[in-house]
Amino acid sequence: MTIGPNSRRTPAHIARPKPAERGARTSAMIASLDAEGRDTIAAPFGHALVDLAKTRSDIVGLTADLGKYTDLHIFAQAYPDRFYQMGMAEALLMSAAAGMAREGFTPFATTYAVFASRRAYDFIVMAIAEENLPVKIVCALPGLTTGYGPSHQATEDLAIMRGMPNMTVLDPCDAVETDQATRAIADYPGPVYMRLLRGKVPNVLGEYGYQFELGKAKEIRPGNDVLFISSGFMTMRCLDAAAALEKDGVSCAVLHSPTIKPLDEATICAEAAKGGRLVVTAENHSITGGLGEAVAGALARNQVHVPFRQVALPDEFLDAGALPSLHDQYGLSVASITTRVKGWLND
Amino acid sequence: MGEVQGQGYIGQALGSADVLAVSYFHAMRYRPGDPDWEGRDRFLLSIGHYAIALYAAMIEAGILPEDEIETYGMDDSRLPMSGMAAYTPGMEITGGSLGHGLGIAVGMALGLKRKKNDAFVYNMLSDGELGEGSTWEAVMGAAAWKLDNLIAIVDFNNQQADGPTMDALATGPGTEAAKWQAFGWHAEEVDGNDIAAVVAAFDRARNLTDPKPRAIICNTKMCKGVPFLEEREITHFVRVEPEEWAKALAHLDTEMPE
Numbered sequence: 290m291t292i293g294p295n296s297r298r299t300p301a302h303i304a305r306p307k308p309a310e311r312g313a314r315t316s317a318m319i320a321s322l323d324a325e326g327r328d329t330i331a332a333p334f335g336h337a338l339v340d341l342a343k344t345r346s347d348i349v350g351l352t353a354d355l356g357k358y359t360d361l362h363i364f365a366q367a368y369p370d371r372f373y374q375m376g377m378a379e380a381l382l383m384s385a386a387a388g389m390a391r392e393g394f395t396p397f398a399t400t401y402a403v404f405a406s407r408r409a410y411d412f413i414v415m416a417i418a419e420e421n422l423p424v425k426i427v428c429a430l431p432g433l434t435t436g437y438g439p440s441h442q443a444t445e446d447l448a449i450m451r452g453m454p455n456m457t458v459l460d461p462c463d464a465v466e467t468d469q470a471t472r473a474i475a476d477y478p479g480p481v482y483m484r485l486l487r488g489k490v491p492n493v494l495g496e497y498g499y500q501f502e503l504g505k506a507k508e509i510r511p512g513n514d515v516l517f518i519s520s521g522f523m524t525m526r527c528l529d530a531a532a533a534l535e536k537d538g539v540s541c542a543v544l545h546s547p548t549i550k551p552l553d554e555a556t557i558c559a560e561a562a563k564g565g566r567l568v569v570t571a572e573n574h575s576i577t578g579g580l581g582e583a584v585a586g587a588l589a590r591n592q593v594h595v596p597f598r599q600v601a602l603p604d605e606f607l608d609a610g611a612l613p614s615l616h617d618q619y620g621l622s623v624a625s626i627t628t629r630v631k632g633w634l635n636d
Numbered sequence: 637m638g639e640v641q642g643q644g645y646i647g648q649a650l651g652s653a654d655v656l657a658v659s660y661f662h663a664m665r666y667r668p669g670d671p672d673w674e675g676r677d678r679f680l681l682s683i684g685h686y687a688i689a690l691y692a693a694m695i696e697a698g699i700l701p702e703d704e705i706e707t708y709g710m711d712d713s714r715l716p717m718s719g720m721a722a723y724t725p726g727m728e729i730t731g732g733s734l735g736h737g738l739g740i741a742v743g744m745a746l747g748l749k750r751k752k753n754d755a756f757v758y759n760m761l762s763d764g765e766l767g768e769g770s771t772w773e774a775v776m777g778a779a780a781w782k783l784d785n786l787i788a789i790v791d792f793n794n795q796q797a798d799g800p801t802m803d804a805l806a807t808g809p810g811t812e813a814a815k816w817q818a819f820g821w822h823a824e825e826v827d828g829n830d831i832a833a834v835v836a837a838f839d840r841a842r843n844l845t846d847p848k849p850r851a852i853i854c855n856t857k858m859c860k861g862v863p864f865l866e867e868r869e870i871t872h873f874v875r876v877e878p879e880e881w882a883k884a885l886a887h888l889d890t891e892m893p894e
Contacts, residue, residue: 349750373746373781380770381739381777388743391728392751396743412770415733416740420721 314611327525329489330464334427335363337471338397342368348475349389351375352399353382359399359429360487379409386424387416395423395475402428402443402484406450417480418455424481425474431460431484432521432573433602433619438609444602448578450482451550457503458550459483460520460572460580464490466547469501477503484521493525499545506553508560512542515630516560519571520546520580523600523621527571530626539634542566549580554587562593567633569598573621576601598633600626641709644717647858647871649689651793652760654829655854656693659758659789663838668698671726678744680729680759682737683791687719690727699726735768737761738788742777745786745849756842760789764796766812767805772819779820782847787838788821790853791828795872809855816851828854861888 342348342364350356350364351373365372373389375382379400386396398405405413405428417424428446435441450458457479461470467486474481497509509524510531517527524545531541544560546553561568568588570581581599588595602619616622620629660666664677681690688708694700700715707713714723718732729740741759748755765771778786792809794801802808807815809825816823822844826837834854841850859865862884865874876884 375777376773376780378773378777380735381742381773384736384739384770384774385743385746385777388740388745389747389750390743391740392744392747394747394750411733412736412739415730415736419730 314614328492330468330492331489332360332363332487333464333467333490334471334485334487335360337468338364339367341472341475342371345395345475347393347395348397349373349394350397350399351382351386351389353377353379353404355400355429358401358487359427359485361397361399361427364397379404380412383409383412383424383426384416386426387412387420387422390417390422390424391420395425397425397427399427399429399485401441402431402446403441405482406443406446410449413456413480413482414453418453421455421479423478426480426482427471427485428482429485429487433607433615433621434486434522434573434612436610436612436615439606442607444575444607445578446482446484447549447572447574447580451578451583455480456550457481457548459503459547460549460574461486461501461547462521462524462545463493465492465494465499466501470503470547473501473503486522491522491525493528494545501547504548504551504553506544506546506548506556508542509545510541510543512540512566514539514566514634515541516566516568517541517543517571518546518557518560518568518580518584519543520549521573523571523573526621526623526626529623530630533623533627534630537631539630541630546580546584549583552583552587554591557584557587558591558593561588561595562591564595567596567598567630569600569630569633571600571626574601575604577604596633598629600629641717644688644709644874645685645872646688646874646876647795647865647868648683648686648762648791648793649692650862650865651856651858651860652686652689652791652828652854653692653860654831655760655789655791655834655856656689658831658834658838659760660693660697662835663842664758665755666697666699666726671699674753675755677756677758678728678741678748680731680737680741680744680757681719681727682729682731682734682740682759682765683762684718684720684731684733686760686762686791687715687717687724687727687731690719691715691724694724694726700724734762734765735770737765738771738774738778741786741788742774742781742783745778745783746781748785749783754785756785756787758787758789760791762796763790763792763794763801763806764804766790766801767796775816775819775821778849783849784844784847786849787841788816788849788851790851791856792825792853793856793858795858797872809853812853813851816853821849821851822846823851823853825853825855828856829860861891863887
């Protein structure tokens with residue numbers, strides 16, 4: 290073994306094709322998730338919180354210098370006296386949220402997923418989770434939703450949060466679900482970690498008559514050949530992949546499981562146990578410790594023996610770049626899912 | 637309690653006993669039979685391993701029954717070795733992981749202000765916790781939010797697990813108050829084993845009118861009151877032999893009659 294610079298990267302002295310020749314794209318750091326022509330709804334979390342606050346004086350909002358980037362600024366504008374700017378201080382953000390919860394309030398604490406899961410872990414564990422306090426930790430930029438590279442890509446946040454006793458972990462799909470889930474967790478008496486899609490958020494589940502229920506996985510689309518079990522925006526990717534695969538005669542069901550913990554093992558195992566379908570989990574997260582491994586564990590514990598594959602990010606620190614390119618590169622795009630599912634079916 | 641285990645954070649307990657006595661028998665508002673009374677002053681022990689000292693104070697205050705002393709640190713006890721809120725009436729937070737208390741205190745102080753509750757939040761922290769970055773996040777946050785209902789009590793005994801705190805990151809007696817003042821706090825240093833001085837410092841902290849949080853840096857002596865323990869070199873975690881307990885108790889009884 291040699292010790293030296295990270296060999297994964299192309300050394301600077303080796304010529305690379307110019308970006309334009311590679312068809313490279315760029316995207317802004319704070320771009321909304323690519324909606325690919327869908328309807329969008331602006332800041333569903335912020336607006337839902339404002340709506341809740343009208344009747345609930347216990348709701349307060351805290352952030353660590355990321356109010357504008359977690360849609361909490363909508364709440365801050367509507368209720369300035371219930372908004373607490375904690376500065377660039379995530380330990381304080383979580384501890385102060387715990388203190389306010391102890392005094393009877395329902396704090397929504399927002400930051401980026403990397404800063405909550407990595408930097409503030411001990412503070413979430415000891416001040417919030419161990420005490421089972423009703424603090425709602427709502428985090429933007431989960432998984433691969435920015436091209437800024439590992440400093441901002443929380444590819445392991447679900448694994449980290451799943452490991453924490455008492456913590457409920459949510460990965461909503463779209464604007465409709467973000468709105469519904471925000472209202473549901475406000476009523477839930479314990480701590481919650483919720484991944485946030487912010488800015489202009491696609492509107493997908495509305496057309497399916499979907500209703501979020503904490504702890505429940507729901508079938509969005511039936512199908513006979515493949516059972517996608519997905520969370521977060523990967524559910525919309527699976528729905529698009531299912532439509533594409535249908536044209537090739539492959540029938541895909543999509544079971545959306547926004548609650549990563551506690552996982553809806555009963556529904557997932559019952560759907561998988563119907564048999565005759567390739568089970569494919571799809572998540573915007575590392576292959577280690579997220580939805581896929583949670584589902585695999587549930588299937589194994591319940592003696593459900595079925596063909597099983599995972600669509601997930603690799604267990605690597607990811608590249609920086611444009612988000613659509615990165616989703617292609619790391620297998621989260623509709624085209625990538627479609628190609629791989631066909632391959633797996635022919636294995 | 638320490639005798640049951642034969643060892644423990646006895647040095648810290650003896651060193652901070654005077655400050656706890658002033659807290660519970662001079663400064664704080666509480667109802668012994670109703671530890672969750674909304675009007676109580678909140679006392680947050682971020683140094684969870686000092687729990688033995690706080691249990692003693694709460695037993696004296698009538699918050700905890702005296703006969704539970706014997707269960708300290710045992711299975712199924714409400715008095716675990718490190719202080720935890722879920723176990724013990726009157727214990728406001730789970731401490732032990734250092735650098736947490738003051739941040740939670742900031743949130744509680746903000747919450748009390750929202751409720752227009754005039755109670756104080758006291759956070760007792762240790763000199764070792766001044767090395768934790770999170771403590772300084774909370775110091776800044778408290779000043780930014782003008783939390784005049786928050787009083788930090790720093791037990792400065794100059795001992796942390798690996799040796800003197802002043803060999804680590806803390807700047808030490810004589811300079812510590814200036815650091816807090818520079819961060820926007822009222823801060824003063826006192827001899828934490830001089831009851832009259834501590835009483836006066838608590839009175840000043842409670843009666844200031846400036847919208848600033850308050851810090852009292854209490855310079856204390858580990859194992860205070862038991863000379864043969866005070867002389868020990870390593871006092872972070874003290875083992876006391878069975879025959880020494882009697883000697884220690886006899887000395888305390890002589891020096892501090894009822």
